[in-house]
Amino acid sequence: MKALLLTLLLGLATAIGAAEPARETTGARADPQQQVLVLLRLPAAHFRADGNYASGYADASGRAARRRVAEALARAHGLVLATAWPMPVVGLDCYVMEIPAPRRAEEVVSQLNQEPQVEWAQAMNQFSTLAGHDDPLYAMQPAAASWHLADLHAAATGRGVRVAVIDSGVQLDHPDLAEQVDTSLNLAGDRTYLGEDHGTAVAGIVAARADNKLGIAGVAPRARVLALRACRQQPGAGASCTTLALALGLSAAIEKGAQVINLSLGGPQDRLIARLVDAALARRIAVVAAVDRAADQGGFPAGMAGVVAVVDEPSPATPAGILAAPGRDVPTTLSGSRWATVSGASYAAAHVSGLLALMIELQQGPGRSTRLATADLVVQADRRVDACASLGRAGGRCVCACGETPAMESVARH
Amino acid sequence: MRRGLLRHGRQLTFAALCLVTSLSARAQLGATLAVESDYRFRGVSLDGPGPSLRASFNYDAPNGCYGGASATRVEPEHGDRYAQVLGYAGCTTPLDVDRLVEAGATYSHFSGDSSYDFAELYVGLLAGRWGARLHFAPDYFGRKVSTLYAEFDAHTVLDENFRLFGHLGVITRISGSGNGESRTRGDLRVGAGWVWRSLDLQLSWVGATEGGPYPAVYGGRRSTFVAGASYSF
Numbered sequence: 001m002k003a004l005l006l007t008l009l010l011g012l013a014t015a016i017g018a019a020e021p022a023r024e025t026t027g028a029r030a031d032p033q034q035q036v037l038v039l040l041r042l043p044a045a046h047f048r049a050d051g052n053y054a055s056g057y058a059d060a061s062g063r064a065a066r067r068r069v070a071e072a073l074a075r076a077h078g079l080v081l082a083t084a085w086p087m088p089v090v091g092l093d094c095y096v097m098e099i100p101a102p103r104r105a106e107e108v109v110s111q112l113n114q115e116p117q118v119e120w121a122q123a124m125n126q127f128s129t130l131a132g133h134d135d136p137l138y139a140m141q142p143a144a145a146s147w148h149l150a151d152l153h154a155a156a157t158g159r160g161v162r163v164a165v166i167d168s169g170v171q172l173d174h175p176d177l178a179e180q181v182d183t184s185l186n187l188a189g190d191r192t193y194l195g196e197d198h199g200t201a202v203a204g205i206v207a208a209r210a211d212n213k214l215g216i217a218g219v220a221p222r223a224r225v226l227a228l229r230a231c232r233q234q235p236g237a238g239a240s241c242t243t244l245a246l247a248l249g250l251s252a253a254i255e256k257g258a259q260v261i262n263l264s265l266g267g268p269q270d271r272l273i274a275r276l277v278d279a280a281l282a283r284r285i286a287v288v289a290a291v292d293r294a295a296d297q298g299g300f301p302a303g304m305a306g307v308v309a310v311v312d313e314p315s316p317a318t319p320a321g322i323l324a325a326p327g328r329d330v331p332t333t334l335s336g337s338r339w340a341t342v343s344g345a346s347y348a349a350a351h352v353s354g355l356l357a358l359m360i361e362l363q364q365g366p367g368r369s370t371r372l373a374t375a376d377l378v379v380q381a382d383r384r385v386d387a388c389a390s391l392g393r394a395g396g397r398c399v400c401a402c403g404e405t406p407a408m409e410s411v412a413r414h
Numbered sequence: 415m416r417r418g419l420l421r422h423g424r425q426l427t428f429a430a431l432c433l434v435t436s437l438s439a440r441a442q443l444g445a446t447l448a449v450e451s452d453y454r455f456r457g458v459s460l461d462g463p464g465p466s467l468r469a470s471f472n473y474d475a476p477n478g479c480y481g482g483a484s485a486t487r488v489e490p491e492h493g494d495r496y497a498q499v500l501g502y503a504g505c506t507t508p509l510d511v512d513r514l515v516e517a518g519a520t521y522s523h524f525s526g527d528s529s530y531d532f533a534e535l536y537v538g539l540l541a542g543r544w545g546a547r548l549h550f551a552p553d554y555f556g557r558k559v560s561t562l563y564a565e566f567d568a569h570t571v572l573d574e575n576f577r578l579f580g581h582l583g584v585i586t587r588i589s590g591s592g593n594g595e596s597r598t599r600g601d602l603r604v605g606a607g608w609v610w611r612s613l614d615l616q617l618s619w620v621g622a623t624e625g626g627p628y629p630a631v632y633g634g635r636r637s638t639f640v641a642g643a644s645y646s647f
Contacts, residue, residue: 041440043480044478049482049520062444062472
């Protein structure tokens, strides 16, 4: 009898597996402006009478209960339930619902936020990478000042430190990035992981291989990159990503043990992204974000407390707490196994992510709990990061021949 | 104290259940129907030949408290077929950003023979992918022995549907007569689970050492493969 039951169960599993349609990933084929995110509370895993040793994705019982709530909400508000994405790191289950035209997201969000079962509802925001100017020849302008990489690498190479690049896709087999990527995930909503320019450029600045007689040396050439593709390259205009894809990238970065998260992007204030950034910071993960010059206080998420906000060129108007790093005419890797120069705050942020990886290696070593490195960064009077002084402070020893560093101060944004 | 806890265990668990399940619009209620090829409770089969059926519900309150109940067909002795109705209630609270502490109580009632009824208290430390609990039963299965049961559960999610899980438990008699049996028994379960929508399929290997306080008379195999399926709604 038991053997028969076992056979039946395995047969059922096989049959259902064969019949399961391919799951739509993030509902990204729909217009994000006609989507809302509905956040329901995801209870922590706890004692169950059935001894179910699972939580999050695998907790079928809890998932069914929340799905029933979501379906009722969708029916009540005339929406179409698209997908669901548990985010255990912030105790939320995220449901994507599509809004039939001609209704507008603002109206639906307002109504959903009146529902007591809903933690909150929000629009599906759009973020974009911050690659600087669009002028075709801008990338040909003179290079930015060096960070004395060879001297830095004599002290640290970021060995084993895990840096999450949440961006467009990284070309995994680029000659200068081969074996530098620890994990790659496609969260952008299309079916195939693609190597794209912006993500490949950022990953190269962070961790391109050194001393391989090819291309460039990354700031942290022994760091391990988590290539989390949340953004999709747009023809002629950087890359863009939705709230949901970014949220999935942040969740994955936290769950996979990132020690530094690089966000070379910006967009509108977003409650879900803010919650996940706070969850990362609470776990002592350094979060680096590119500054959007067009936005107040560096934009979002760069303007969040605790986030290391980076601009490529400081100006007298640069708000306090924002620091500057090399980000103009930076040679780096591009998709198609190419190299070229790039400019923009995105790449300045990548420099700082690499530097933090070096500092983490010196401070506490890979794979161990790290403390936030933001307050340990040393900047000069013009807001430029002094990489040698920062690394020297982190390691408690002389780096770059201990050159004098004028008017040093540490950055603390809390 | 021990007798008092046992005598009032059912009422205490029921009261706790009522407390944590006081209606809230933000609460979540789920129910599950399950079938298993063998109902193994801490490594020991509690049913006879044939599959075991279980119905359960779980209630999660917004404040981190929860409660629920399950009914499972058991056969602690050959021919004595009962329903084990297990009620539970507890609360979790964050310890830090990654871990929770948990405390709660269970009460098991056996229809047809209430001499098996017993209560337990438990405390736990839980993280996202593992949990450790310590259970105290003042009168384990009504056999006039008090026990401590320590368990460690862990799982890893391979993708959004597939997971591997493991469970290690040790029960030890801390008072009462063991009728010549050893004081301690260990049990181990390792397996894989696959979730698709509301369906959860599991296949696991379960084994237990000899001795310790047995709740049932079966002298069957100490290890076996167990297949199970559950549907949640």
